Amino acid sequence: MTTRKSWQIIHDELRGRIIDGIWQPGDLIPAEEQLAVEFQCARATVNRSLRALADSGLLDRRRRVGSRVATEPSRYATLKIDIIRLEVEQRGAKYRHVLTERAQVLAPERVQYRMNLNDGTELLYICNLHMADERPIIYEERWLNPVVLPGIFDVNFSAISVNEWLVRNVMFTRGDISFCAANLTEREAQLFAAEVGDAAFVIERMTWQGEQCITSVRLLHEPGFSMRAELI
Amino acid sequence: MTTRKSWQIIHDELRGRIIDGIWQPGDLIPAEEQLAVEFQCARATVNRSLRALADSGLLDRRRRVGSRVATEPSRYATLKIDIIRLEVEQRGAKYRHVLTERAQVLAPERVQYRMNLNDGTELLYICNLHMADERPIIYEERWLNPVVLPGIFDVNFSAISVNEWLVRNVMFTRGDISFCAANLTEREAQLFAAEVGDAAFVIERMTWQGEQCITSVRLLHEPGFSMRAELI
DNA sequence: ATTATAATTATGTATAGACATATGAAATGG
DNA sequence: CCATTTCATATGTCTATACATAATTATAAT
Numbered sequence: 001m002t003t004r005k006s007w008q009i010i011h012d013e014l015r016g017r018i019i020d021g022i023w024q025p026g027d028l029i030p031a032e033e034q035l036a037v038e039f040q041c042a043r044a045t046v047n048r049s050l051r052a053l054a055d056s057g058l059l060d061r062r063r064r065v066g067s068r069v070a071t072e073p074s075r076y077a078t079l080k081i082d083i084i085r086l087e088v089e090q091r092g093a094k095y096r097h098v099l100t101e102r103a104q105v106l107a108p109e110r111v112q113y114r115m116n117l118n119d120g121t122e123l124l125y126i127c128n129l130h131m132a133d134e135r136p137i138i139y140e141e142r143w144l145n146p147v148v149l150p151g152i153f154d155v156n157f158s159a160i161s162v163n164e165w166l167v168r169n170v171m172f173t174r175g176d177i178s179f180c181a182a183n184l185t186e187r188e189a190q191l192f193a194a195e196v197g198d199a200a201f202v203i204e205r206m207t208w209q210g211e212q213c214i215t216s217v218r219l220l221h222e223p224g225f226s227m228r229a230e231l232i
Numbered sequence: 233m234t235t236r237k238s239w240q241i242i243h244d245e246l247r248g249r250i251i252d253g254i255w256q257p258g259d260l261i262p263a264e265e266q267l268a269v270e271f272q273c274a275r276a277t278v279n280r281s282l283r284a285l286a287d288s289g290l291l292d293r294r295r296r297v298g299s300r301v302a303t304e305p306s307r308y309a310t311l312k313i314d315i316i317r318l319e320v321e322q323r324g325a326k327y328r329h330v331l332t333e334r335a336q337v338l339a340p341e342r343v344q345y346r347m348n349l350n351d352g353t354e355l356l357y358i359c360n361l362h363m364a365d366e367r368p369i370i371y372e373e374r375w376l377n378p379v380v381l382p383g384i385f386d387v388n389f390s391a392i393s394v395n396e397w398l399v400r401n402v403m404f405t406r407g408d409i410s411f412c413a414a415n416l417t418e419r420e421a422q423l424f425a426a427e428v429g430d431a432a433f434v435i436e437r438m439t440w441q442g443e444q445c446i447t448s449v450r451l452l453h454e455p456g457f458s459m460r461a462e463l464i
Numbered sequence: 465a466t467t468a469t470a471a472t473t474a475t476g477t478a479t480a481g482a483c484a485t486a487t488g489a490a491a492t493g494g
Numbered sequence: 495c496c497a498t499t500t501c502a503t504a505t506g507t508c509t510a511t512a513c514a515t516a517a518t519t520a521t522a523a524t
Binding site: 237238239273274275276277280294295296297 | 476477478479480485486487488
């Protein structure tokens with residue numbers, strides 16, 4: 001009885017009961033008050049445990065009704081999106097990026113639509129090749145909205161990567177991300193020293209500040225790349 | 233002053249200060265005690281707000297030190313992995329799946345290794361084609377470990393999809409998921425009525441019960457498929 | 465029978481106070 | 495000067511109590 005991080009202990013114990021099938025999906029589990037008696041602790045402590053279990057999708061909780069084991073535990077995968085440089089350096093490789101393109105242009109209609117730009121705002125268009133130990137691993141194609149990024153045209157993106165600059169300089173209020181696959185075009189294949197048509201993993205990301213889109217980016221990964229995450 | 237879900241309100245207020253740049257990345261924010269004074273509430277309430285901010289990656293908290301705005305806010309994407317049937321039906325389409333293969337076999341060495349099977353356990357190998365309104369959308373290739381799935385050989389997987397059966401019948405203790413892209417083989421292209429070599433989005437998932445792998449699955453999505461998620 | 469109202473109840477949240485724990489900084493000793 | 499110990503402090507957690515809120519159930523009114 002040295003330390004008693006009760007809420008964690010209770011959490012693990014209850015989780016065990018669910019995993020071991022002592023409490024089956026759909027079952028109503030005892031009320032907080034009863035569990036508090038069982039575990040000799042305050043209801044608040046049980047509450048915290050149950051809240052954690054509900055957060056991880058194992059319980060469905062409703063006032064006046066109680067907590068029941070989720071019948072269809074929708075499973076969540078949480079992906080940590082790192083700055084590419086950090087990811088590379090964590091693998092012990094040397095990071096470098098090359099600015100391959102930079103222009104002040106009107107975005108293609110498709111991009112304008114997605115970024116919710118109805119006026120004819122000229123965006124900063126930037127392409128970067130990210131490399132680990134001189135091997136190209138990601139080709140980044142990005143549109144930046146100068147309206148929400150004052151001074152963006154003056155930044156030297158050879159010294160710092162766009163993503164890193166953004167992460168350090170602007171906070172976004174929301175964002176979305178999507179994953180898909182694409183066949184490499186001739187030009188892209190050259191960048192990766194791969195074959196035309198090779199399947200590449202693509203991440204498209206948009207970040208917003210209120211109603212205004214800050215940036216839209218397409219990350220084309222080298223063929224063979226695979227992104228891992230834990231299921232919770 | 234009707235309702236005062238204080239911790240949420242405080243959470244949002246503090247989040248605003250970070251997003252608006254009032255507190256910059258790296259800044260030490262006031263201690264819980266001080267914030268409690270400012271917001272006229274108990275320290276526990278502030279604590280809950282700060283904990284939520286830390287959970288979402290906006291704050292780094294350390295005892296004796298305080299809470300500072302994360303300098304390199306690694307961003308998290310939470311993906312909800314739905315049962316395919318539900319996903320299809322939610323889009324208003326008719327779901328159907330076809331069992332294309334079923335065998336009791338030794339898994340390929342690569343799969344055995346990943347599933348941590350050192351003995352010569354024969355697995356249940358099952359392939360399924362998932363369809364929305366009769367259009368094939370996902371080709372599922374799966375290995376199931378009968379050791380942790382007693383009775384698995386008796387289940388009729390034409391009636392219920394494997395994933396759905398698993399979700400309803402076994403709890404896993406941990407799992408991992410990875411995303412990549414693959415070129416369609418000739419056989420796969422036929423299934424999707426697509427071209428050989430078309431890039432397809434692939435999800436590979438493994439779930440574990442303790443040290444034993446329950447199942448390993450590869451979900452090959454139709455070319456053009458894109459998976460969306462919110463950034464938090 | 466149907467609808468409106470009140471009572472009941474499990475969870476949700478807030479609070480003050482206490483102790484636990486990690487850790488930076490200061491004091492101490494070699 | 496460096497290593498060790500002590501101390502101070504912000505966060506982490508627990509408790510008992512109280513009230514809020516949602517949702518079911520019982521009751522009353524139409």
